Amino acid sequence: MPPLLEIDNLYTQFFTSAGTVRAVDGISYVVEEGETVAIVGESGCGKSVSALSILRLIPDPPGRIVEGSIRFMGRELLQLSDEEIRHVRGREIAMVFQEPMTSLNPVLTIGRQLTETLTHHLDMDDDAARARALELLDLVGISDPDRRLGQYPHHLSGGMRQRVMIAMALCCEPKLIIADEPTTALDVTIQAQILELMKELTRNMGVALIIITHNLGVVARYADRVNVMYAGKIIERGTALDIYHSPAHPYTLALLRSVPRMDQPRKEKLDPVEGQPPDLTTLDEGCPFRPRCRYVVDRCAEENPLLEPVSEGHLSACWEKDRLRGPLKEAS
Amino acid sequence: MYKYIVKRVLLMIPTLIGAAVLVFFILRLIPGDVCELRLAGSGLYADPAEIELCRTNLGLNDPIPVQFADFVWGFFILDLGDSMWTGKPITFEIGLRFQLSLQVAFMATFVAVLISIPLGTISAIKQDTWIDYVVRVFSIAGIAIPSFWLGIMIILGLLIATQKFLGTPWMPPIEYVSPLEDPLGNMAQLIWPSVATGYRYSAVATRMTRSALLEVLREDYIRTARAKGLLEKVIINRHALKNSLLPVVTVIGIEFAFLMGGLVVTEQVFNLNGLGKLFVESVLNNDYTMTQALVMIVVAVFVFTNFVVDLFYAWLDPRIRYG
Numbered sequence: 001m002p003p004l005l006e007i008d009n010l011y012t013q014f015f016t017s018a019g020t021v022r023a024v025d026g027i028s029y030v031v032e033e034g035e036t037v038a039i040v041g042e043s044g045c046g047k048s049v050s051a052l053s054i055l056r057l058i059p060d061p062p063g064r065i066v067e068g069s070i071r072f073m074g075r076e077l078l079q080l081s082d083e084e085i086r087h088v089r090g091r092e093i094a095m096v097f098q099e100p101m102t103s104l105n106p107v108l109t110i111g112r113q114l115t116e117t118l119t120h121h122l123d124m125d126d127d128a129a130r131a132r133a134l135e136l137l138d139l140v141g142i143s144d145p146d147r148r149l150g151q152y153p154h155h156l157s158g159g160m161r162q163r164v165m166i167a168m169a170l171c172c173e174p175k176l177i178i179a180d181e182p183t184t185a186l187d188v189t190i191q192a193q194i195l196e197l198m199k200e201l202t203r204n205m206g207v208a209l210i211i212i213t214h215n216l217g218v219v220a221r222y223a224d225r226v227n228v229m230y231a232g233k234i235i236e237r238g239t240a241l242d243i244y245h246s247p248a249h250p251y252t253l254a255l256l257r258s259v260p261r262m263d264q265p266r267k268e269k270l271d272p273v274e275g276q277p278p279d280l281t282t283l284d285e286g287c288p289f290r291p292r293c294r295y296v297v298d299r300c301a302e303e304n305p306l307l308e309p310v311s312e313g314h315l316s317a318c319w320e321k322d323r324l325r326g327p328l329k330e331a332s
Numbered sequence: 333m334y335k336y337i338v339k340r341v342l343l344m345i346p347t348l349i350g351a352a353v354l355v356f357f358i359l360r361l362i363p364g365d366v367c368e369l370r371l372a373g374s375g376l377y378a379d380p381a382e383i384e385l386c387r388t389n390l391g392l393n394d395p396i397p398v399q400f401a402d403f404v405w406g407f408f409i410l411d412l413g414d415s416m417w418t419g420k421p422i423t424f425e426i427g428l429r430f431q432l433s434l435q436v437a438f439m440a441t442f443v444a445v446l447i448s449i450p451l452g453t454i455s456a457i458k459q460d461t462w463i464d465y466v467v468r469v470f471s472i473a474g475i476a477i478p479s480f481w482l483g484i485m486i487i488l489g490l491l492i493a494t495q496k497f498l499g500t501p502w503m504p505p506i507e508y509v510s511p512l513e514d515p516l517g518n519m520a521q522l523i524w525p526s527v528a529t530g531y532r533y534s535a536v537a538t539r540m541t542r543s544a545l546l547e548v549l550r551e552d553y554i555r556t557a558r559a560k561g562l563l564e565k566v567i568i569n570r571h572a573l574k575n576s577l578l579p580v581v582t583v584i585g586i587e588f589a590f591l592m593g594g595l596v597v598t599e600q601v602f603n604l605n606g607l608g609k610l611f612v613e614s615v616l617n618n619d620y621t622m623t624q625a626l627v628m629i630v631v632a633v634f635v636f637t638n639f640v641v642d643l644f645y646a647w648l649d650p651r652i653r654y655g
Binding site: 087090094095097099102103104108117121 | 551552553555556557558559560561562563566570571574575648649650651
């Protein structure tokens with residue numbers, strides 16, 4: 001059986017006056033049914049663009065998917081007509097966005113925003129849609145759903161709004177939910193609640209989840225598989241365990257070291273990733289991470305390494321991946 | 333909400349009083365008065381005693397505070413008095429003209445809304461395509477072309493077209509008839525000035541709609557709506573337009589209030605006996621009572637329109653709640 005979602009060699013670029021931004025530069029990954037896949041990387045590495053590309057939500061102009069294929073349940077999404085892709089959006093693949101404050105329409109009631117998807121995709125009448133909306137609000141843990149339906153987003157807290165977003169995503173029982181930094185804008189305590197909720201609901205309903213984040217804690221706890229992105233490319237892939245316990249790319253390693261940890265003495269200094277992310281308009285032949293890399297060798301400037309296996313299911317795009325997996329682990 | 337409405341209505345009183353003070357004193361700073369103009373206006377010799385008598389009759393020799401009190405009191409009991417120039421009751425002079433100006437203002441607003449919202453929307457959706465350019469040229473032309481010139485062109489165009497196709501030239505009637513008596517005749521007269529002013533008025537509103545909508549279309553919630561797979565039509569109409577109408581409503585409100593007293597030249601072109609013309613005449617004649625009454629009416633229209641615009645805001649955007 002083919003995987004639920006198969007992204008192959010995807011290139012998304014933005015054509016701006018400053019040059020062509022290679023936001024997604026040839027990524028490939030697979031999402032199996034019911035699985036949770038994380039895409040990790042710092043701001044501007046192309047992770048959100050890769051997610052928006054799946055539903056063809058890249059604003060055009062200036063952006064365009066220039067090459068590649070996205071197969072969902074055997075269908076090539078990039079070949080669908082505008083009409084057909086609209087039937088996929090919201091119905092088979094749903095999205096949860098980063099900012100619950102701005103991602104809900106301020107002038108429409110919660111009820112309206114929930115039911116419009118139902119009436120549109122499932123041809124429900126108003127009463128049925130309302131009943132389903134109540135059910136969904138209850139499911140995502142919103143108290144007093146009857147009253148909430150008539151309220152506007154500004155009546156709700158950030159966490160509640162994100163719950164509404166999740167309810168909206170679940171509306172049509174999609175096969176896949178793409179969550180683009182779903183907790184970044186929320187309080188830490190609320191973050192955990194929202195993530196637990198998403199995990200529980202997706203598990204129970206058998207929905208696959210792509211979770212885009214820069215939070216490695218999220219990855220460790222919720223993801224089955226992890227793709228680490230840097231400069232528009234996937235530079236490491238593996239299970240959460242692989243990534244955490246035996247990172248095989250200097251960037252992943254640097255990311256892990258830059259996160260404060262409870263089990264380390266407070267006195268110990270954090271080790272941030274030095275330098276700036278590269279300018280995606282001026283990428284050269286070599287590895288884009290090399291200016292910031294502590295393990296750089298001559299070859300890095302000449303040739304960009306491909307994603308190659310280091311062990312079963314664990315891949316890394318680094319010339320020095322084998323050296324990394326050895327003694328360096330102890331250093332961290 | 334009711335508390336808010338009451339508060340707003342009460343707040344109109346100080347605004348009106350402020351306007352009353354200003355107009356009262358500024359008028360009296362203009363050299364000369366209505367009696368001099370009436371009796372000696374054409375350069376003839378007038379008997380000073382006669383002028384003095386006229387002043388006494390009109391109350392111009394009363395102490396200023398008494399005159400002011402008279403004026404304000406008259407307003408409170410809704411008795412505007414007589415025109416100093418014609419001697420006829422002001423309510424009579426203003427009545428018909430007010431009706432005409434109000435109708436033109438409403439019709440011009442209607443024309444403007446009818447043009448600006450669809451055009452602004454289409455221009456934003458088709459940003460940077462030829463459609464957008466055509467709409468932008470059309471609306472810039474609206475700002476650049478004075479409406480009186482457009483009015484002249486409309487009349488000329490009508491004359492030429494009817495001459496050519498119907499054999500006899502036709503132009504809009506000059507005599508005002510109430511829309512209740514003869515709706516067709518009324519329209520035949522007033523539709524043209526409404527179009528001429530409505531076009532200029534729509535130009536500002538079109539540009540406002542376009543830029544507001546462009547801004548809204550970049551919002552996150554529009555992306556959310558797209559991700560839901562909604563039809564583009566629904567996204568624009570339900571999700572984007574309501575959010576982008578706030579600045580448009582503001583422009584429409586201000587323009588509407590302006591039309592009530594500011595259509596001086598267009599009224600001349602179409603030979604309309606509206607408030608604008610009366611306004612100019614009353615100022616030229618130093619007709620204090622008439623000018624004061626007109627200013628107060630225009631101020632009241634402005635204040636009231638602003639109030640209506642504010643209520644519109646609350647309806648458009650649920651985040652705005654007045655208390």
